[in-house]
Amino acid sequence: MADLIQRLMEEMIPELEDLQAKKLFSPAEIKVIVKKRTDFEYRIKAKIPHLPDFLRYIQYEVNLERLRVKRKERLTEPVQPSASDVSSNRRISFIFDRALRKFGLFSFISLSQKNNQHKEI
Numbered sequence: 001m002a003d004l005i006q007r008l009m010e011e012m013i014p015e016l017e018d019l020q021a022k023k024l025f026s027p028a029e030i031k032v033i034v035k036k037r038t039d040f041e042y043r044i045k046a047k048i049p050h051l052p053d054f055l056r057y058i059q060y061e062v063n064l065e066r067l068r069v070k071r072k073e074r075l076t077e078p079v080q081p082s083a084s085d086v087s088s089n090r091r092i093s094f095i096f097d098r099a100l101r102k103f104g105l106f107s108f109i110s111l112s113q114k115n116n117q118h119k120e121i
Helices: 002-011 013-021 028-044 051-074 083-102 103-115
Strands: none
Touching: 002 013, 002 051, 013 028, 013 083, 028 051, 051 083, 051 103
16 A cells, blocks of 8 residues: 555656746645645545545645646746646546545446436536
8 A cells, every 4th residue: 555655656746846846836835745645645545445535635636726826827927838737637536536436436427427317416
């Protein structure tokens, strides 16, 4: 389990370096982000994961993306699009997908879509 989480953290390095290079986050903020993500990953990789842990992780990432966008808008000079612009949305989708698979919600959603009940979800 620790190896998988370590690999996930290592995959975030280019994104985090990009955020720091663009001066959207300070080195201290980057450390906090890494710590929070590591904690969330260990929680959702527990033997008995809980849906609220997934939801808190998704909410944290959504809030982090909003902060990144606000800070990017405040920059005086234009910033070229890069890896950090799409990685957070990809991460949110990845966490959501893992939650759906873990709790068997894919079958519920597909059944609801087949029965044209998608407005109720």
